[in-house]
Amino acid sequence: MRLTGDPLYPFSHFSPIYNWIYPVTGRRFTAAYAEGRLPIETGESDGTAPPARARALYLHVPFCDTICTFCPLVKGPLTQAEQLETYVRAVLLEIALKGRIAAMTRLPIRAIFFGGGTPSLLEPKQILSIGAALADAFDLSALEEFSVEMEAKSVTPDRVAAFRAIGVTHARFGIQSFDPQHRRSLNLTASLDQIAATAALLKASFPHASADMLYGLHGQSGDAFFADIEAATALGLDNLDFYPLNVFVVQKKLHRNYQGAAVEPLSGATKFHMTQALRVAMREKGFLPHNGHGFVRVPKAEAARDPVVTRRYAFKYHQHVYGPDDQDYIGIGNSALSYVAGHSFTNEMSRQRYVDDLLSHRRLSCGVVRHPAAVNASKAIAISLPYLGHVPLDQVRVEALPPGTLRRIEAAIDCGLVERDENELRLTREGWHWYVNLMFYFAPPEEQAAIAGIVLRDAQGSLLPRGTIDRLTRVA
Numbered sequence: 001m002r003l004t005g006d007p008l009y010p011f012s013h014f015s016p017i018y019n020w021i022y023p024v025t026g027r028r029f030t031a032a033y034a035e036g037r038l039p040i041e042t043g044e045s046d047g048t049a050p051p052a053r054a055r056a057l058y059l060h061v062p063f064c065d066t067i068c069t070f071c072p073l074v075k076g077p078l079t080q081a082e083q084l085e086t087y088v089r090a091v092l093l094e095i096a097l098k099g100r101i102a103a104m105t106r107l108p109i110r111a112i113f114f115g116g117g118t119p120s121l122l123e124p125k126q127i128l129s130i131g132a133a134l135a136d137a138f139d140l141s142a143l144e145e146f147s148v149e150m151e152a153k154s155v156t157p158d159r160v161a162a163f164r165a166i167g168v169t170h171a172r173f174g175i176q177s178f179d180p181q182h183r184r185s186l187n188l189t190a191s192l193d194q195i196a197a198t199a200a201l202l203k204a205s206f207p208h209a210s211a212d213m214l215y216g217l218h219g220q221s222g223d224a225f226f227a228d229i230e231a232a233t234a235l236g237l238d239n240l241d242f243y244p245l246n247v248f249v250v251q252k253k254l255h256r257n258y259q260g261a262a263v264e265p266l267s268g269a270t271k272f273h274m275t276q277a278l279r280v281a282m283r284e285k286g287f288l289p290h291n292g293h294g295f296v297r298v299p300k301a302e303a304a305r306d307p308v309v310t311r312r313y314a315f316k317y318h319q320h321v322y323g324p325d326d327q328d329y330i331g332i333g334n335s336a337l338s339y340v341a342g343h344s345f346t347n348e349m350s351r352q353r354y355v356d357d358l359l360s361h362r363r364l365s366c367g368v369v370r371h372p373a374a375v376n377a378s379k380a381i382a383i384s385l386p387y388l389g390h391v392p393l394d395q396v397r398v399e400a401l402p403p404g405t406l407r408r409i410e411a412a413i414d415c416g417l418v419e420r421d422e423n424e425l426r427l428t429r430e431g432w433h434w435y436v437n438l439m440f441y442f443a444p445p446e447e448q449a450a451i452a453g454i455v456l457r458d459a460q461g462s463l464l465p466r467g468t469i470d471r472l473t474r475v476a
Helices: 081-098 124-137 157-165 180-185 192-205 222-233 252-261 268-284 300-305 316-321 351-361 373-377 379-388 405-414 429-433 435-442 445-455 466-475
Strands: 027-033 054-061 109-116 145-150 170-176 208-215 239-244 287-289 294-297 327-332 337-340 343-347 364-370 390-392 418-420 424-427
Touching: 054 124, 054 316, 081 124, 081 327, 081 351, 109 316, 124 157, 145 316, 157 192, 170 192, 170 239, 180 252, 192 208, 208 222, 222 268, 239 268, 268 287, 316 327, 316 379, 327 343, 351 364, 373 379, 379 390, 379 424, 379 435, 405 418, 405 435, 424 429, 429 435
Parallel strands: 054 109, 054 327, 109 145, 145 170, 170 208, 208 239
Antiparallel strands: 027 364, 239 294, 287 294, 327 337, 337 343, 343 364, 390 424, 418 424
């Protein structure tokens, strides 16, 4: 993947990533939450983002029973029960602190997501106490979705009952691969019997149950890839997420495991074709995509209509993280990210410092990024449109978009990658193939530069007709 010196990210490579946190640019400073106030310098809003229309909440649980080698998130091994108990005490204090900030409580919570780490390591009593604290601090009257990530070894009937008691509707657990070799490389320690039992328990216990899969693994054959698709869809879950593995952000141990297994990375072209094959196979199995990596099982009649992206279900939490700037979210826990009032807030990364600050000093430090107004406005086009496949026009603040964005939209329409009617912009089927590329293409220059420094790598070859690239380059 190569930047050519102009603002275009050439459509020459399907990126090994499926999305990225956006926006990342702006003026950075450190601050701490004070009683009743956001840690920004000009009050609750400074005009860089419109008033929020909807809100989500994320809670981070940074512990795992065993550490998967592919995971880049902030986590560590749970070695003593006291570690988790102490962390939960700190989380309860943060919930209470943010529950006293008007800017964070003015709107009801639309979606909740417990991620990690492994939230299913929480004991039933801890689950119930967190649920009660959230209900006390925030308005949950409009809650549409409550999702929790789980891991097969830690899923028990008692924990499932506790999650149901606090309102969880969507249970998610990681499988990643059924192939023994890949499971060893990824340090996946649950047995296949545990996976099957977890799928059955979650299906019976929650309105929605889903599983995560990985593909594009080093040395992954076509036969192994399709075997994973077959095994995952046979579990009878109503949602499946297939993530292309980004080998640039995984742990070093995975690379060592790959070296030990003498397997080579797949080419960008191979990953691209795997993605296309996945989409065809999932449609044949009765699933349609609802965002850049997620599939939902649909009735045969809807599958027969063959929409590019179904509107039946979209992970509502992701509609906030990857949605327009009037859909914000609150993060709880160490390293958790919030996006409120045109600012991003990253909680203290260190679990120990996070716990000590809250338990000893009743304070919460964070890194703050004040995003430019145009960068905030561009979320609707640069992230929401490509990743979700569509964006309503009433969520696009045309007057605030960065210069050149409208030209790029028209270029994408002219090239047959985007279409428009009186209500929305949406990707065409061809545009859907290139949604990651379009995310980059629609991003303002400062975001492109930041993203390029984080995720882009060289690749050779061209997978789109040269004329498409040339036409986009001319108008960029």
